[in-house]
Amino acid sequence: MKKTNYGKKRSGSRGPAASGRRVAHKARSSTGSGGSRRSSGRGFVAGRSGKGAAYGSGAARASGARPVSGAGITAGRERSGQAADPLAELEELLYSRREFPEKAAAEAMAIPQVLTEEKIAAELAKGRRDLRDKVIVTIDGADTRDVDDGVSLERTDNGGWLLGVHIADVAHYVKKYSPLDNEAYRRGTSVYFPDKVLPMLPKELSNGICSLNVGEDRFALSVSMELDPSGEVVSHEIFESVVNVRYKITYEQYYDLFEGPEPRCRELRKAYSPYIDMLTDMKALAELRRAIRKKRGALDFEFPETKISIGQNGEPDGVYPAELTFANGVIEEFMLLANETVAAHFEALGVPFIYRNHPAPTREKLEELDATVRRFGYTLLTRRGELIPGSISDMIDSTKESKSGRLIQTLALTSMGKAVYSSECRGHFGLASEKYTHFTSPIRRYPDLYIHRVIKESIYGARPATLRERFPDAEEAAEASSDAEREAERAERLYTDKLAAKYMAGFLGESFVGTVSGMTSFGLFITLDNSAEGLLFYADMPDQMVFDPKRLIAKGRFTGRTFRYGDRVEVVIASSDEKTGRIQFQFG
Secondary structure: OOOOOOOOOOOOOEEEEEEEEEEEEEOOOOOOOOOOOOOOOOOOOOOOOOOOOOOOHHHHHHOOOOOOOOHHHHHHHHHHHOOOHHHHHHHHHHHHHOOOOOOHHHHHOOOOOOOOHHHHHHHHHHOOOEEOOOOEEEEEEOOOOOOEEEEEEOOOOOOOEEEEEEEEEEHHOOOOOOHHHOOOOOOOOOOOOOOOOOOOOOHHHHHHHHOOOOOEEEEEEEEEEEOOOOOOEEEEEEEEEEEOOOOOEEEEHHHHHOOOOOHHHHHHHHHHHHHHHHHHHHHHHHHHHHHHHHOOOOOOOOOOEEEEEEEEOOOOEEEEEEOOOOOHHHHHHHHHHHHHHHHHHHHHHHOOOOEEOOOOOHHHHHHHHHHHHHHHHHOOOOOOOOOOOHHHHHHHHOOOOOOOOHHHHHHHHHOOOOOEEEEOOOEEEOOOEOOOOOOOOOEEHHHHHHHHHHHHHHHOOOOHHHHHHHHHOHHHHHHHHHHHHHHHHHHHHHHHHHHHHHHHHHOOEEEEEEEEEOOOEEEEEEEOOOOOOEEEHHOOOOOOOOEEEOEEEEEEEOOEEEEOOOOEEEEEEEEOOOOOOOEEEEEO
């Protein structure tokens, strides 16, 4: 049968084989470790839908009462044990975010889009620091418009580094209980789809005055961290600043600068010649920080993530796996470190805050996981039933290139609880971090915006008791943000599946090769090489298949043919339903 080149790429892009890049992406996992990066190479996303009047009256907000979560209906249904309807959720989210409420939109439009010298001088007089002489870079996807974060890096005399992470000061513009804040709380987060963004804040802020655009003066919250030659933080400061980003570089450019084809490398080295040393040092420091996290036992899940390219007609014209290179990891490491530093600082102060927690697996879950992976030659627990330090991380790393790698990662992932927001600091198991928060994305995540307000008041001398009076609703906002994240992840996943199904519907009856990525009592889930996933029912196979959940195999009753995770299978596209995002295969 004919094999079809279904994974069309954007013009000028290279496929994984040509580029030599690792075709994988950090999973949208329960660990939720993404510090600042969003879907298009930026890790974990969160969002929320809701009805416009759900958050209550202005009088209630003015009195300090929090609005009802925009995801309240969904969250309530989940807590009562009722199943969510992803299609209905997606439709509600798309409908409710068609535009911003009139008052919020008017407030955004009234915000000046240029920082005057008079405004800057007034802020400097209050204590804001002028960092406009610092060489600050932003690293993002080529199509990114809402730039939350910039980074500066300098060598110190002792061979260490001075790392600056500079985050858009959104709280300077979005005041507590204002119409903009009401709507940001209701939405909870920006939601990123392949062909559109549903922002948490209007474009005047998200793409305008809050975005750290090259050559533009911007207010920021900065975390300055001194690191020793081994990459450990020895001191830090957190303060308000004014910055002016010197240059930007995309993930693809950063990768090609060091590991791309020679002509492209020479071209980029010429273009970025003033910054080569800084970019080299950033790459080296990120590698050190990654090694430190791995030594602590941090988990690094990698699952293929489906990316959809959109043609000029607005229709999907390609489906392919996301590409992850060291360039994504550089900025990720710095954001993770800033989040840890901020969390530790404010947890020690005992002020109201929102943390990002990820619980360790329960003993029961660990025992189940250990019993399963022992079949593959791995041991996670001691004879006393205690988790061997680093054993899960080592297992995941050692299986990434094996046929059973996806199965083992999936089993490990499902053994864990979901990462959530909370006013209590309980640590992040997936990152092996004792203290963790989300500080680095206030343009697109409400928890970050919330803690920015606490940080700013703390900088200006507010005592813990005063802050507890000023921010009595940290836990409520944390729970609402967790609800938002789950709802947005479902919406993003379904929307992507719908576009993938729409694209694959153009190949009905054609044959492809895929990999067994899931097994049930009724069929096999097959992931095609372009990362689109579908179901092959046992009823559509030439033998009567029997699934053995203990051995994790499906075996033909008459032929004895056996299917395992990671096996390659030839299939035919039988149906592809855009409405539900489901693809069904027949045996090839």
